[in-house]
Each structure stands twice: as structure tokens, then as C-alpha cells.
Amino acid sequence: MSLDVFLRHRFPDFSADVSFSAPAPGVTALFGPSGCGKSTVLSAVSGLLRADEVRVVLDGIVLSDLPPERRRIGVVFQEGRLFPHLSVRDNLRYGLRRAPPGPIDPDETVELLGIGHLLKRYPATLSGGERQRVAIGRALLSQPRLLVMDEPLAALDAARKAEILPYLARLRDSLRTPVLYVSHAMEEVARLADTLVLMEAGRVIGCGPVGEIAARADLPLALGNDAGAIIPAEIAAHDDARALTVLRATGGAAGASSEGARFLVPRIGLPPGSRLRIRIPASDVVLALERPARISANNVIPGTVRAVREAPGGRLALVEIAVGDSLLLSQLTPDSVAQLEIEAGKPVLALFKSIAVQVL
Amino acid sequence: MFALTHEEWQAVRLSLAVAANAVAIGLPAAIVTSLLLRWRSMPGRTILNIIVHLPLVLPPVVVGWMLLVVFGIRGHVGQFLHEWFGIRLVFTAAGAALACAVMTFPLMVRAIRLSLEAVDAGLEEAAGTLGAGAVDRFFTVTLPLMTPGVISGAIMGYAASLGEFGAVITFASNVPGQTQTLPLAIFAALQTPGGEAAAARLALISIVLAVAGLLAGEWFSRWSGKRLKS
Structure with missing residues (x-):
């Protein structure tokens, strides 16, 4: 239909x-x-x-x-x-x-x-x-x-x-x-x-x-201040001890996927299984090649670079990262891209704070 | 001074009836004409607009003469009406009403158009998306929203018809009890030696009726303005 x-x-x-x-x-x-x-x-x-x-x-x-x-x-x-x-x-x-x-x-x-x-x-x-x-x-x-x-x-x-x-x-x-x-x-x-x-x-x-x-790096949306990934997710569990909620990405049209990426966000007052959407601003996503030892960012998510694009003007680079069925977008400087030798197909870790995640 | 003679009462009653008939004839035509004029790309729109406004600028006696030419016993329409329906307009109250309707037509059209222009075409579009066809849209959206204009057009037309002189006397003549409306009776009284008092009485009635008409119009436009404000 x-x-x-x-x-x-x-x-x-x-x-x-x-x-x-x-x-x-x-x-x-x-x-x-x-x-x-x-x-x-x-x-x-x-x-x-x-x-x-x-x-x-x-x-x-x-x-x-x-x-x-x-x-x-x-x-x-x-x-x-x-x-x-x-x-x-x-x-x-x-x-x-x-x-x-x-x-x-x-x-x-x-x-x-x-x-x-x-x-x-x-x-x-x-x-x-x-x-x-x-x-x-x-x-x-x-x-x-x-x-x-x-x-x-x-x-x-x-x-x-x-x-x-x-x-x-x-x-x-x-x-x-x-x-x-x-x-x-x-x-x-x-x-x-x-x-x-x-x-x-x-x-x-x-x-x-x-x-x-x-999350597409080649579209003008990615250049804006409000650029970011939008991911449908459901509440997998609550971690009351840490006052956090675990979300599982439910993928695109394919529906719930057991492989769905997991994200940590501040505690949400909804029962497990509830469906919602999250937005992860591209400017809040940090890329790393090795797992940092002690870091305040709750989300350290392994993924694969799908595409890298330098924005016109050369002040900004956009990186698409595939995480399970979902896509993340990161805005970096072209210098960071060069330093980490980021290119399509490279495994990376996407880092972002749980409070950077917007629950919609 | 206020004891009116039988003829004077007759003139007042006749005036009120003629004006009512004039509105009954003119208003539906004025609504249709206003809708046509709203249609910007209508062929001949300018010509129609000029024809509608002619009675406002022509000498009334010319309008009366034109009515005689068309609706007189030897006029094409007049002959047809007379032979087929036995209707005679010249020298009758119906003729006086027709003359008033034609003379006040531009006033009615202008009042209706004013309120029609304030009708948001977007509301008619919205009605369309809700499943209303053209006729349905007209009766459920356009007409209710233009009603203030229709009513104020009717009030204007009625008040102006009470005072119509030139076209009435030319087309319908000045027959007491048949076509002698208030202004014609005043004219007749002034022509009669010693008729000044009668003329003054009738003039006073004219003024009262005119003021009442204007007040009614003013009151109504305020009331409807409050009601339909969106």
C-alpha cells in the first residue's frame, strides 16, 4: 500500500x-x-x-x-x-x-x-x-x-x-x-x-x-545546527540503580530487531516495551577508534562508517555511522577526520552522553 | 396638522408596498449579479459592471424612458407580457415597483458585493475538501456569510425605493391609488394651490421613513459585524 x-x-x-x-x-x-x-x-x-x-x-x-x-x-x-x-x-x-x-x-x-x-x-x-x-x-x-x-x-x-x-x-x-x-x-x-x-x-x-x-551526510539537513539521527526505539529495561533507561532501536520499516542498537538515556517514566523516538544531535556525537578507559559519556557504541563527506567550505565534515539497522550522524572537523583516518567501512566507536539524547 | 386625508394615507401605503415589491424583484437579481461580478475572469464583466451602475448616473427620467421603450405596450418585452400573460406594467403599481427596482439595483449590488468580497474564498475551498459540491458550498457557506450584505442591500433598496421619483413618474405616471407614491404625492400637492400643508405632512413622513431605514441598516451592520467576526 x-x-x-x-x-x-x-x-x-x-x-x-x-x-x-x-x-x-x-x-x-x-x-x-x-x-x-x-x-x-x-x-x-x-x-x-x-x-x-x-x-x-x-x-x-x-x-x-x-x-x-x-x-x-x-x-x-x-x-x-x-x-x-x-x-x-x-x-x-x-x-x-x-x-x-x-x-x-x-x-x-x-x-x-x-x-x-x-x-x-x-x-x-x-x-x-x-x-x-x-x-x-x-x-x-x-x-x-x-x-x-x-x-x-x-x-x-x-x-x-x-x-x-x-x-x-x-x-x-x-x-x-x-x-x-x-x-x-x-x-x-x-x-x-x-x-x-x-x-x-x-x-x-x-x-x-x-x-x-x-542521518544522510549528503543532504543539506546534515549541515544544519539541528542535524541529527532520528531513531525509533522501545524501552528495553530500566536501570534504577543508575537512574538510566536502556532503549533498543527498533529499526526502520523492518520493525523490532533483536540486533537493534542499545542506548542509555536518563530514566524515562514509561513501562518497558513502550515505543518512542530519540534524536541524537550530530554535533554531540564524538568518534573514537579505541574504547576510552574512564569517560563520562554513557553511550559508547560500536559501528561502521558508511560514508564521509566534507561540507562545502571545508569547515565541517559529516560522518554516517551504521549501528545495527540504525544510522548515526556525526559532525566533525575535517582535521579530526584526517587524524583518525576515517573512511567508509572503518569500524569506529560513537560516543555521546545520555543527556544529549532527546527523547521525543 | 397630522390628520392625513384618505389620499395621503393611500400614498403612504402604496409607497411601502411598491418599495417592498421593488426589493422582492431586485434582490434575487442583485445576488446573482454580484456572484457574476465576483468571477474575475467572466467574459463581459466590465460591460455588466457598467450596465449595473447606469441607473446611478443616468438622469432618472432617461431610465424611465428606457423602461417605456422596453416594457411599454409597444416595447418588445411589454408587448409579449401583455399578449401572453395579460400583464400591463405601464401606469400600474407593478410598473412603479419595476422602476424602483431598476433605480435601486446598483445600491443593492454594491451592498452585496461589499460583503461578498469579505467572504474568504478559502472557506469555500475548505468546504470543497469536506465533500461539498458547488451548489452545496453556495448555500451552506457563501450565502450565510454574505447575508449581512444581502440584508443591508435590502434595507438600502427599500429606503431608496420610497424616494424614487423620476423613473416612476416617467414609466408608471402619477395615478392616485395606482402609482402615486409618497414623492409623487408631494409633487402633486405642491402643484395644487393651498397644498403646502399636505406637502409638509408627507415630506415629514418621508423623512421619518428614511431615517428609520438608515438606522435599521446601521444597527444591522453592527449586529452582523459582531456575530460573524472570525
């Missing part, structure tokens, strides 16, 4: 030539700087933009052959676009009443989004975060084949974002509807995406499982 998108469109001052395929269900994030064409892709997919050439196929159904109102693509717009003349309840019902019966239960959705107490209110009286949650609910209740979200958090401040992200994460885990998510915030992508489609200037420059793409 997959979502395949092909789009070619020429604006007077910009052209988009986009093609990608992502597994469905799952959250596919279109990620890239402002103006790279992410929103163009969403508009074409949902049918609001009449693209020169567009083909959207979801599980064998050619959605792009249908008019927008028959595609059944639920859209969450950046600004919410709630109907101001309808109550929250009637906004939520708008799509529901026009949809065939589907798997999404209205009461459950309202509860999941925490909007039950807002049903009688009108959009004008809602806060930004509440409005966006209602917009998400309205799109979901239309029983969409595909849920499309256009930077749903971009118009919100940091506090409101933090308020909605957990709802989105819950949706991802409980929903069987595929999601296409546009964002230029790495935090959202790291937390939500299963598949990452990296865009630049109207083109796709990388597409694959989020752990794979985020």
Missing part, C-alpha cells in the same frame, strides 16, 4: 517538478525551506491548485482524476479555516454529514483532540490552539482517504505548538489514515514523520524513512 505523487507545474516565477512514493498508512512529511514548493504539492494533491500535470495514487485509486469534493482528502489548513457562522459542533459535522460511513468515530476523535468542552462555542471565541484542534477534528470526521496538513502549527506560538504536538503524536499512533504533513520545523518532523520527503527549489532531493534521511 502506498501513496504516489507526481506533479509538474509552472508558475510565472517558479516551477515544481516533484515525484515521490511513500508507504501508507503512515505520516509522510514534506520538509524544506519556505518557498521550496511544499505547499504547492499539497494544493495539487487536494485539488485546490489545477496543476499542469498531476497524478496522485493512493492504494490504487487515482485521486487526481476526481474533483476536489470527491477526492475525500481531509485538509487541515495553516489558518484553520473554520466556518465562522457555524458552531464548533456544526463545523465538525460539516464533513461528517457529507461522508460515507467510515472507521473514524466522532466521539473518540473529539475526546482524543480534547475539544469536547468547545462544541457549543463559535470559532471567533477559540484560541489559536483550540481552533487548530477543531480544524483537525473537522478534517478527520470527513472520513478522509488521506489527511493532508499544511503547516498546521506554523501560525501558533511555541506554547500552543507544545500543546498540539502530543495530540498529533497520539493521532499518528491510533490512526489508520495516511497523513501528508508539510512543515519546515525539524522538531515536528522528527516527532511525527515516518517517511521524510526532502524538498528544495521545487524538487525532491531525498525521500525515505525518516531515520535514513535525517
